[in-house]
Amino acid sequence: MAEKSIRFGVLGCAEIARKVSRAIILSPNSTLYAVGSRSIDKASRFASANGFPPSVKIYGSYEAVLDDPDVDAVYVPLPTSLHVRWAILAAEKKKHVLLEKPVALNVAQFDLIVEACESNGVQFMDGTMWMHHPRTAKMREFLSDKQRFGQLKSMHTCFTFGADPDFLKNDIRVKPDLDALGALGDAGWYCIRSILWAADYELPKTVTALREPVLNEVGVILSCGSSLHWEDGKVATFQCSFLSNLTMDITAIGTKGALHLHDFVIPFQEKEASFSAASESGFTELVTGWVPIPSEHTVMTDLPQEVLMVREFASLVRSIKENGSKPEQKWPILSRKTQLVLDAVKASIDRGFEAVEVQY
């Protein structure tokens, strides 16, 4: 199978690149082929610190990775402000693009990336790993079951974590020139994606940010939230933050059922993950208990979710390379919808918490 492997180049030595490089190594249809940093020393140190095979090529620039004709695809974990430049350049060099989230600083930038990918016939996918966990597919089955879940009525999600003082001072995610969207772009991205996922990717009609987001002294969001409203009356709220203990909740409530989980972005454990499903919940005769009690469902996975993400991406790339298939449109569409809602939350904050319309 080795010769059919998709060869990945990694642009930069971000912390998250350690995990995704391991995923590329573990995925049965991909090979970690090259890593590039702004200095060859940094790239070398990164490769040896993470135990990369000696076959991995080490480059002293991102361009060098893109110029290597044997690189099929790139994983781009650079700061968000650099996405538009490097993702477009990668596409122009006919490299398929696996791009970290948030995909761009705004949807106009993202559309340039999608345009470049489309016109060069390369696959685009963002790095939202939990989408690829088999638990997600099981939960989707539950949400789509009109008998067990009914129609989605309301949702709440949160993704918060307690950043340490060094992060709050130095991380790229608190720098206006690197990741200007801060906690909204980082943690909020997942909240918004999970809401869209539960709503079967139907966009909300309006988005209204919660008042009093917390910003740092240079205006980057450290904590915020929003409500989302659909034409049919569905409502969702989310809260994202760098200033609280780690939480990753989805609560999705339908007419006939409810879904709960507390580790949607990173499952508590690598090999198994659970969710709680309630259906037609009611009470005992004197309302002193529930009948039935919600049930816990555990889903095993041989491969971690980030490996499943790489495998899915590499499989799409292989179809394009070997069969001349067209790139799968689903992934850039999901990224774009997520970014659209993210932009609307930001606009609502900027406009004093007005309701902002969302249009595809």
Next chain:
Amino acid sequence: MAEKSIRFGVLGCAEIARKVSRAIILSPNSTLYAVGSRSIDKASRFASANGFPPSVKIYGSYEAVLDDPDVDAVYVPLPTSLHVRWAILAAEKKKHVLLEKPVALNVAQFDLIVEACESNGVQFMDGTMWMHHPRTAKMREFLSDKQRFGQLKSMHTCFTFGADPDFLKNDIRVKPDLDALGALGDAGWYCIRSILWAADYELPKTVTALREPVLNEVGVILSCGSSLHWEDGKVATFQCSFLSNLTMDITAIGTKGALHLHDFVIPFQEKEASFSAASESGFTELVTGWVPIPSEHTVMTDLPQEVLMVREFASLVRSIKENGSKPEQKWPILSRKTQLVLDAVKASIDRGFEAVEVQY
């Protein structure tokens, strides 16, 4: 002990009165002494259908219960619009008042009730049962622990249930002349109380209702939500509804920990109840799992929470009767704060989702 028992009269035959009558029977310091309805037949049928002891006096009016000199206290589960009349009359007849929630249609009405209770030296308590479950005290310990939980930063609660077509047409909670606050007064009461409880009863500075609440054709709220904002940046959201599957969630997130439970109003089971507590949650080295994983805590209770509520109330009444103690101020203060926030949510809805200030 029998002669030291507090003798309760029950006003009306509401569904919830079945559960609280049983609680009065089960509580070691109280006696179910009388039940009154607008017709003596209805009261009789209610008593026999629920297996009340033959000693329970049956009255054909609420006044008759209040006029019985042997009744120490009344439980009032009447429609909210009748609270001000019957709670005040009860206080004037020197009966201690256990009143169902919402305590009033607005805080001005509630203040009349409190004034009547104060000037007649009778105890007031509302019927928020979960406050009395030993789990609630255990969770309070966790939230107050600066090491394990830190400072409260954000919260979300929901209480939703799927009302059947008969409820949505005929229940007092959808009638503008009986329970004009609808789902906000019924389910929302619990959400607001739980938020205040987690915030150690510090009132929010402002309340902003979520857009697009669902109303029935006569303007009663069937589903709504709100965000609450504190001076120090704390934020909470809640959603309450008659139109979704049963959920009862509390998520409270602090700087160092997080609390989760999904059955805060009515525990899944009568004799034991659980919550999840997370402290200083972090990730494995490559961010492929959590360390530590949140822990589950189970709290047993010999007596159901509604019995513990009656026992606490009866114990306060006994102190007043036997020792000349003053009524415990904590309970009417908590009721008033809850009603204040409830009023602010209603005002925000009425004023087009403006931020409404809350002042005690």
